[in-house]
Amino acid sequence: MSRTSRGRSLWHGAALFLFVFGAPALVGCWSTEPPARPATTSPESNRPAADEGLDGLLDLMRQRLLLMHDVARWKWNQGAPITDPAREQQLLTALEERGLRYGLSRQQTKEFMSAQIEGGKLVQQADFADWQTQDRGTFEDVRDLSTDLRPRIDELSDRLLKQLAELPRTLGKDSSGSHVEQRAAVLLVGDGIDDAVRAAAIRPLFHGKRP
Secondary structure, eight states, X not given: OOHHHHHHHHHHHHHHXXXXXXXXHHHHHXXXXXXXXXOOOOGGGGOOHHHHHHHHHHHHHHHHHHHHXXXXXXXXXXXXXXXXXXXXXXHHHHHHHXXXXXXXXXXXXXXXXXXXXXXXXXXXXXXXXXXHHTTOOOOSSOXXXXXXXXXXXXXXXXXXXXXXXXXXXXXXXXXXXXXXXXXXXXXXXXXTOOHHHHHXXXXXXXXXXXX
């Protein structure tokens, strides 16, 4: 075989090799498909247990406060006062007994639940003020306070105490309570839950007053 023929054979062999084995690699380089992204973990899944406990507590507080609109409607229809000191004291005494079962002291329970009651009264007072301005008449289909609302409020109060007892004792120990306030601003919201109501409800959780 001549030198020229041998050269052509070698060149054709090299070209065939590149076509067979090099083409897939080139296709991969020219592919327009974006590279697969590594699996990521949601920030919520990495949230500290302290945050989960606080968020759960704030959600229960929110549910209890929202029920105060129904309580206000019942009292409005009945012409009953918003504040009932004797009833509040009776309620707090009963709640202090429940708190003991969850490992809370009487003072811890009293401070926390007094704050929830205070926040609830602020919601009712705002409702009454609006209805007086509107010269509102009675409401129809109002939920009964004794047979419907109080059992639900009692259930939420019990769950609140249990959740409170499970929170880490370090929660809210900083001087500003900024973390509690930040979470409350996100979660403790709803009809009638304004800044004043929110501040009253969360006060025992920080500023050195952690139950």
